Each structure stands twice: as structure tokens, then as C-alpha cells.
Amino acid sequence: MEEKDxxxxxxxxxxxxxxxxxxxxxxxxxxxxxxxxxxxQYITMMVMWEVEKENVKDLGEKIYLDxxxxxxxxxxxxxxxxxxxxxxxxDERNLSITLTNEGKALKEKAKNIPIEMxxxxxxxxxxxxxxxxxxxxxxxxxxxxxxxxxxxxxxIDALDxxxxxxxxxxxxxxxxxxxxxxxxxxYILENIDEDLQKIGEGGFAEVFIQKSTGYVVKxxxxxxxxxxxxxxxxxxxFEITKSIGNIEGVIKVVDFNENSFSYRMEKADCALKExxxxxxxxxxxxxxxxxxxxxxxxxxxxxxxxxHRDLSPTNIFKVGSKLKIGDFGLGKNxxxxxxxxxxxxxGVGQYLYCSPEQMRGLKNSDKKSDVYSLGxxxxxxxxxxxxxxxxELKYISEKATHKLPEYRYKDAGEMYDALQNRIEINMxxxxxxxxxxxxxxxxxxxxxxxxIYGLSGDDLCKYLVERREGFSIAVLTMMKNDESKAxxxxxxxxxxxxxxxxRISGGYIAWDPFGKLGYSALNENNPEYSYSVKExxxxxxxxxxxxxxxxxxxxxxxxxxxxxxxxxxxxILD
Numbered sequence: 001m002e003e004k005d006x007x008x009x010x011x012x013x014x015x016x017x018x019x020x021x022x023x024x025x026x027x028x029x030x031x032x033x034x035x036x037x038x039x040x041q042y043i044t045m046m047v048m049w050e051v052e053k054e055n056v057k058d059l060g061e062k063i064y065l066d067x068x069x070x071x072x073x074x075x076x077x078x079x080x081x082x083x084x085x086x087x088x089x090x091d092e093r094n095l096s097i098t099l100t101n102e103g104k105a106l107k108e109k110a111k112n113i114p115i116e117m118x119x120x121x122x123x124x125x126x127x128x129x130x131x132x133x134x135x136x137x138x139x140x141x142x143x144x145x146x147x148x149x150x151x152x153x154x155x156i157d158a159l160d161x162x163x164x165x166x167x168x169x170x171x172x173x174x175x176x177x178x179x180x181x182x183x184x185x186x187y188i189l190e191n192i193d194e195d196l197q198k199i200g201e202g203g204f205a206e207v208f209i210q211k212s213t214g215y216v217v218k219x220x221x222x223x224x225x226x227x228x229x230x231x232x233x234x235x236x237x238f239e240i241t242k243s244i245g246n247i248e249g250v251i252k253v254v255d256f257n258e259n260s261f262s263y264r265m266e267k268a269d270c271a272l273k274e275x276x277x278x279x280x281x282x283x284x285x286x287x288x289x290x291x292x293x294x295x296x297x298x299x300x301x302x303x304x305x306x307x308h309r310d311l312s313p314t315n316i317f318k319v320g321s322k323l324k325i326g327d328f329g330l331g332k333n334x335x336x337x338x339x340x341x342x343x344x345x346x347g348v349g350q351y352l353y354c355s356p357e358q359m360r361g362l363k364n365s366d367k368k369s370d371v372y373s374l375g376x377x378x379x380x381x382x383x384x385x386x387x388x389x390x391x392e393l394k395y396i397s398e399k400a401t402h403k404l405p406e407y408r409y410k411d412a413g414e415m416y417d418a419l420q421n422r423i424e425i426n427m428x429x430x431x432x433x434x435x436x437x438x439x440x441x442x443x444x445x446x447x448x449x450x451x452i453y454g455l456s457g458d459d460l461c462k463y464l465v466e467r468r469e470g471f472s473i474a475v476l477t478m479m480k481n482d483e484s485k486a487x488x489x490x491x492x493x494x495x496x497x498x499x500x501x502x503r504i505s506g507g508y509i510a511w512d513p514f515g516k517l518g519y520s521a522l523n524e525n526n527p528e529y530s531y532s533v534k535e536x537x538x539x540x541x542x543x544x545x546x547x548x549x550x551x552x553x554x555x556x557x558x559x560x561x562x563x564x565x566x567x568x569x570x571x572i573l574d
Contacts, residue, residue, distance in 0.1 A: 138187035249297030251326035268317035298412035311373035375400025395454035457492035515544035515553035
């Protein structure tokens with residue numbers, strides 16, 4: 001604004017408020033004339049109707065008038081018989097005001113004034129809001145520097161007073177359906193109903209988009225407001241999320257509203273589940289990046305001794321290019337021994353991602369319970385199925401989801417370290433060459449076993465075709481040595497081998513390694529394999545022999561029948 005415009009009336013911040021004030025008082029005049037009261041006398045009487053007795057000093061503070069201005073009004077009210085002034089018995093220096101019987105009777109005559117005012121007042125408030133003048137006013141009076149200078153107080157006291165003023169403004173404004181919101185350092189007065197657009201609803205809360213700021217507003221549903229446990233849980237969700245808000249991967253929350261029991265948070269683009277469920281072909285590298293980022297965030301959360309206890313793809317969010325965790329409704333701060341935690345046992349988290357011990361009760365959960373959920377989420381990221389471990393990071397997810405907590409990673413930090421090691425193994429070509437050299441020599445070392453077991457179903461199929469006999473023998477030997485892993489390995493192969501072969505167009509000869517694998521697992525010289533493993537092996541061999549029509553596989557089936565095999569397995573082969 002140019003200097004010559006500074007003193008123009010329409011450019012003054014105070015002018016619209018002055019106009020609004022004049023308009024309000026003008027609307028009151030016909031109703032107050034019937035009571036023989038001015039507006040100032042009316043607000044004085046409203047205080048007296050509430051308390052009936054008050055000293056002049058406190059009365060002046062309540063209606064923002066000094067004693068010199070207030071005294072003439074009090075004299076006129078006393079002359080009319082509505083109040084009585086007398087020196088205080090406790091301190092004669094103080095003047096006490098008492099409501100008379102006539103003053104009490106006047107309250108009955110005045111009771112309809114607020115209702116009538118609501119019917120007739122049509123102030124230019126909306127116009128002021130549209131013109132942004134009222135917003136500028138709040139920007140100024142809620143500025144820390146303005147408050148410091150006006151009240152002659154330190155910065156820390158100014159911040160405290162600013163918060164109190166903000167809350168008091170909203171307490172008054174919400175009566176008329178308006179709300180003052182803060183956005184990027186500025187204040188905006190909005191109609192509450194018009195500013196909020198409902199975008200979703202969960203078990204406990206409704207979710208809105210706040211049009212004025214772009215924030216998401218989460219409100220506790222009305223039917224839960226009366227329940228102290230539900231209120232406590234909702235408040236705890238905000239407090240825990242706020243306490244770790246400086247972690248980059250946690251959804252930012254602001255402004256818990258005690259009146260509406262709601263809070264604001266940054267808007268996400270979509271939940272991780274929505275992103276994954278899209279028919280979008282994102283690469284292995286992208287999947288690994290998501291997993292790595294997710295576990296790292298939870299590592300930082302666990303370092304603060306915070307439990308989430310409800311991790312799933314629905315409460316992990318994409319915010320631009322970033323991954324962020326939200327919904328700490330079942331969260332717990334381990335550092336707080338005695339808190340407002342509820343004893344609820346019904347909130348156990350989402351079934352598919354909830355650890356066995358937490359299913360028995362929320363109180364049984366710890367950091368290992370979050371680890372379990374992370375393992376299930378890894379499965380979903382790679383396969384769109386929380387139970388499917390046929391992927392590049394199966395070694396991590398299976399350890400994380402062990403039924404017994406003592407066999408899992410102790411926390412997300414330990415899981416993160418193991419993940420880095422696994423990523424390095426998967427991405428390190430020189431390490432792979434070393435492993436294949438050991439396989440070629442027939443050395444089934446611990447490193448070789450971990451490598452094989454950590455492979456996805458697709459990679460197992462790839463190396464069975466590319467590495468042929470040596471790799472197949474290593475796989476079969478490992479299956480013999482570890483029954484618990486044997487079924488997982490052959491099941492992963494079965495789920496992927498057909499798609500893999502058709503995709504690479506390797507010709508009919510590419511089917512042979514799978515036929516030989518099935519035959520070897522069914523051979524009577526290998527009784528160590530379980531019936532479940534042999535069932536899968538039989539289905540693989542039959543497909544190669546009958547559906548693909550490989551003569552070599554057909555010969556293998558005839559040989560097995562001549563030697564004699566379990567009738568139920570023979571039935572599968574037929």
C-alpha cells in the first residue's frame with residue numbers, strides 16, 4: 001500500500017469492526033428502550049443477573065470499562081432502583097454492587113432479547129470476511145510482537161497469552177458457527193459448516209477436508225463423545241502423534257480442539273493400500289524403497305519408546321513422494337507408566353496384521369508386535385497378500401512374523417539392520433557370484449541356505465532354469481535339511497514357474513528343470529520329504545508331462561509308478 005493511502009478510511013483495520021459494533025448496538029436499541037436501558041447499562045445488568053453481587057473493580061474488568069467510565073452508569077441504574085451501591089464490609093475502600101428485587105424482576109422482561117436479536121441481526125460479518133479485513137485484524141492482534149509491545153511482557157509470556165486469546169476468540173465465535181483457523185502464519189475466519197467437507201468415516205471418527213487451509217480435520221464421532229475411554233483414546237492419538245511430529249515419516253498434527261473433540265493434520269494423497277492395489281506395475285526397486293523407508297520410520301518411532309499397535313497398509317500414507325505413518329489411536333508411550341491409557345482389550349488392531357499375542361489382548365503387545373505387523377505389510381507390498389512370502393524379502397518377513405515373539409526381531413531397529421544386510425545381498429552381484437561358486441562346488445553353507453531361502457519365487461524359477469543341475473541339487477538338499485522351509489520353497493516355485501516360463505519364451509526345454517525337481521522330490525530315494533511337499537512336487541511334474549507334453553517328464557512318471565508310490569500321489573500324477 002502506498003503511503004498516501006494509509007489514512008484512507010476504508011484502508012483502516014479497525015473501521016469494519018467499528019461499523020459492525022455500531023450496527024449491533026443499533027439493533028438492540030428498540031428492545032432496550034422498553035426496559036429503559038442503554039446498551040452499556042444492559043451488559044452491566046447481564047453481569048449482575050449472573051452474580052447478583054460484585055465489586056466495582058471486578059465488574060469493570062468483566063465489561064472492559066474503567067471505574068471512572070463505569071460510575072455514571074451505576075449511579076443511573078441505582079436511581080432506577082435496579083442496583084444498590086454500598087461500601088464493602090470487608091474493605092471500605094471497595095464499593096460493592098448488589099442486585100435489587102426490581103433488578104431481579106427486570107431479568108424476566110429481558111429474557112427474550114437474545115432470541116429476538118438472533119432473528120433480526122444481519123451484520124456485514126460475511127462481507128468483512130470476504131474482504132479479508134477481519135482476517136487482517138486477527139493477524140495483527142495475535143502477533144507475538146504486537147502482544148509483547150501492547151502488554152509489555154516477555155516473548156514466552158506473549159506466546160502463552162496468544163494461545164489463550166486464540167482459544168477465547170474461538171470459544172465466542174463457535175457460538176455463532178464460526179471458527180478462527182491458523183494457516184501458514186495467518187488467521188482465517190470461516191463458517192464451520194461451510195469450511196468442512198466430509199471425505200470419510202472410520203470406526204471412531206469422521207474425517208473432513210478443511211477448504212480454507214487444505215488440512216484434514218479428524219473428529220470423534222458424536223456417539224463416542226460421552227464415553228471417557230473413547231475420548232481418552234482419541235486424545236491419546238493426537239498427543240502421541242504430536243510428540244513424534246519431528247520424525248519426518250510421521251503424519252503432522254496440529255490444534256486439538258477440546259470443544260469439538262477434533263484435531264487437524266496434513267493431507268495425504270492416498271493410503272499405501274490404495275497405492276498398492278492399483279494395477280500399477282511398480283518395480284522391485286520401488287517396493288524395496290517403500291519397505292526400507294517404512295521400517296526406518298518405525299525404527300525412529302521405537303527409539304522414542306512409542307508403540308503403534310495398529311500398523312497396516314490403511315494407516316500408512318503417501319504424501320507427495322514421501323511415506324508417512326498415522327493413526328496412533330492404539331498407540332502407547334512406554335515411558336509413561338501411569339497415564340490415561342484405557343484398559344480396553346477390544347482394540348486389537350486390524351486382524352490380518354495383528355500379532356497372535358495382541359489378539360489375546362492389547363496389553364500383551366510390545367515392540368515385537370509392531371515388528372509382526374511390519375512383516376505382514378512387507379508381504380502385502382510385494383504380493384498384495386499379507387500371507388504370501390514368495391518375494392525378495394521373505395527371509396525378513398518370515399522372521400518378523402514368527403508366531404513366537406522370542407524368535408522375531410526385538411524391535412524395528414534390529415529389523416532395519418537385518419533389512420539393510422538383505423538388500424545388500426540382493427543387490428550385490430559379486431556376492432551372488434560367490435554364492436553360485438559355492439553351489440557349483442556342492443557346498444551348502446549357511447550363507448548359501450540363507451541366500452536360497454531369501455529368494456522370491458520368481459528368482460527361484462529363474463536360477464533353476466539358468467543354473468540348472470547345481471542350483472536344483474542345492475535347493476533339494478536344503479529342503480531335505482530343513483523340513484520347515486521345504487514346503488515354502490516348493491510352494492513358491494509352484495506359484496511362479498508357469499508364469500516365468502511363458503514370460504521368458506525359453507522353449508520347451510525350459511520346462512525340464514521343473515519336471516526334474518518334481519521327480520527328485522517324489523523319488524523313493526528321498527523319503528525325507530513330507531507328504532505336503534510331495535503333493536506339490538506331483539502337481540508340478542504332472543503339469544510338465546501332461547499339459548506341456550514333455551516326453552522326459554512322462555517317462556519320469558512311468559518310472560515312479562513302476563517303482564511304486566503312494567496311491568494318493570499316483571492319483572495326482574494321473
